[in-house]
Amino acid sequence: MVQFSFKEIVSVSLILFAIIDILGSIPIIIDLRRREGIIQSEKATLVAGVLMIVFLFLGDGILRLFGIDFASFALAGAIIIFLMGMEMVLGIHLFHSNPAVKTGSIVPLAFPLIVGAGTMTTLLSLRAAYALPNVLVGILLNLVFVYIVLKSSNWLERKLGQNGTEVLRKVFGVILLAIAIKLFKTHVSI
Structure with missing residues (x-):
């Protein structure tokens, strides 16, 4: 028998929402859309x-x-996130894409931006702590929100304007660098 719990669904959804941080990824999404x-x-x-x-x-x-x-x-995820942060802060392109092959929606957007090492670790922890149906509903709710943000990236860019987008890009680039360094520090034993 499937045991749905509103409380567990809300908890799982909020935890995944914080880890995925799709709102914080808006500058990266806009930058990717510009490139691709x-x-x-x-x-x-x-x-x-x-x-x-x-x-x-x-x-x-x-x-x-x-x-x-x-x-x-x-650590592999931390390196990719670090390089993405460097791109945003310095205004350079380390990830070059073939214009004929549009893969930005998969790498780096779906992985590791939406589903990175943090999301994957969290999923393993959630599986141990909550009933599986509630975890699946939490994933689904987050995917709906991710889709809405991705679909409205053009509108968001227009609302932010060129200057707003550029400021957000730099700020979130530094935040990505900090996240990458934290991931690195957490998983390196010296």
């Missing part, structure tokens, strides 16, 4: 959802299969 010409909202949301569900069920096993400890996985 379009953000494929449906594709990014679908891939993020599949990644979350797969990792929820198979995360530990997948990492063990490849002989990867979670700290190494988190």
Whole structure:
């Protein structure tokens, strides 16, 4: 029998909302849309959802299969996030894309921005602490919100204007750098 709990659904949803931080990613989304010409909202949301569900069920096993400890996985995500932050702060492009192949909706948007090491770690923790149906509903609610933000990125950019977007880009670039350094410090044992 499926045990839905409103309290657990709200808790899971809020925890994932804080970790995914799609609102904080708006400058990156706008920048990606500028570079790629379009953000494929449906594709990014679908891939993020599949990644979350797969990792929820198979995360530990997948990492063990490849002989990867979670700290190494988190460090790889930290490096990607660090490089994205450097791009935003310095106004340079480290991730070059082939204009004919639009992959920005998958990497870096769906992974590691929406579903990064923090989200994956959180999913494993949530699976241990909450009933599975409530975790799945929390994931679904977050994916709906992610889709709405991705779909409205053009409108958000118009509302922010060029200067507002640029200021947000720099500020969130520094925040991304700080997140990457925190991830790095947390998972490096010296």
